[in-house]
């Protein structure tokens with residue numbers, strides 16, 4: 001067995017190319033190989049347990065190996081693992097679509113499935129664009145996005161991305177967009193000016209509601225989202241809400257849009273949709289958009305888009321079980337006090353000289369460190385907390401805290417203390 005563990009570490013370096021990773025650095029280190037999990041803990045092949053402080057990249061909700069989701073998946077495996085939605089329907093995808101339409105902001109009644117957050121956004125962009133083309137508004141083509149936006153890594157979603165470090169190198173192979181300057185109310189003001197002058201040529205505005213996650217948890221002022229929704233309505237521009245990160249309870253409500261009573265034209269969901277079990281995404285839209293694609297076939301206005309694993313029954317079964325656990329365990333009700341506790345505890349970080357700022361929106365939190373991004377202090381803190389049995393993943397100089405919603409107050413306390421110590425030790 002000892003041999004196998006050594007081989008696995010060797011083979012990882014030999015065969016696997018890791019995402020968002022400078023492999024030159026990776027090869028210098030021994031990889032941490034995860035082999036099993038229990039609740040909010042991950043276990044490596046050497047038997048060490050680590051608290052999953054970033055919910056396995058923002059996806060896990062109720063903990064790993066949750067008995068209810070596990071059982072639902074096992075049951076689904078015994079019936080059907082995959083069948084296509086191209087020309088056929090399947091049971092779990094129907095039930096899930098109905099459930100999602102039931103909990104989403106008002107008006108979002110049509111569900112288009114894909115596999116990940118990038119494709120969920122990509123689909124919304126293509127639908128929004130084609131909607132206007134189908135209506136013969138041929139010049140209504142421009143896409144507007146926020147500065148520092150992140151909507152995924154496929155070229156369509158990179159086109160509406162605003163993080164230079166990730167996106168700049170691709171600028172010659174992406175489509176042209178309009179980036180809104182400024183942040184918060186400044187950006188809203190700029191949006192109003194833009195729409196007044198060029199609204200007739202703008203197809204859609206894409207936003208991350210309330211908090212821009214990948215930008216380092218940039219929090220938006222209360223009311224800005226609602227105002228942006230009013231402006232897009234006034235100037236007949238479609239609103240795409242990318243809730244890939246904020247959806248499924250992260251901000252304290254099921255969806256971030258619900259804090260401001262906003263119903264977008266498109267709602268993009270992925271990460272937490274299956275509780276962190278399987279890749280699945282959904283782009284929800286309205287009857288109005290859906291009807292904009294209903295024509296005789298020979299007019300060629302069909303939405304010609306689909307992914308092979310669209311509506312995968314296993315993933316849909318996991319998502320249904322995930323939503324059942326939300327109800328059964330009253331996850332959102334229990335989250336309220338934990339969000340308050342997190343907010344109170346985060347204040348102590350201001351006492352650390354290396355801390356430049358602390359941000360929180362619901363159960364999403366970030367600690368920004370002072371210094372040059374190239375020093376990668378975030379990565380060093382995340383490395384430092386490993387010895388306290390905690391796994392984290394930073395964004396540049398920002399330490400991200402995104403534990404599963406199911407974490408207990410004591411565990412949260414431990415996590416915060418471990419991060420505090422790791423920063424002190426820098």
Ligand SMILES: *Cc1c(COP(=O)(O)O)cnc(C)c1O
Pocket residue numbers: 115116117118119121150151152153208213214242243244245246270271
């Ligand atoms: C993670 C993320 C995406 C991309 O999702 P993937 O599943 O990684 O493709 C898109 N938008 C937001 C807001 C995200 O946080």
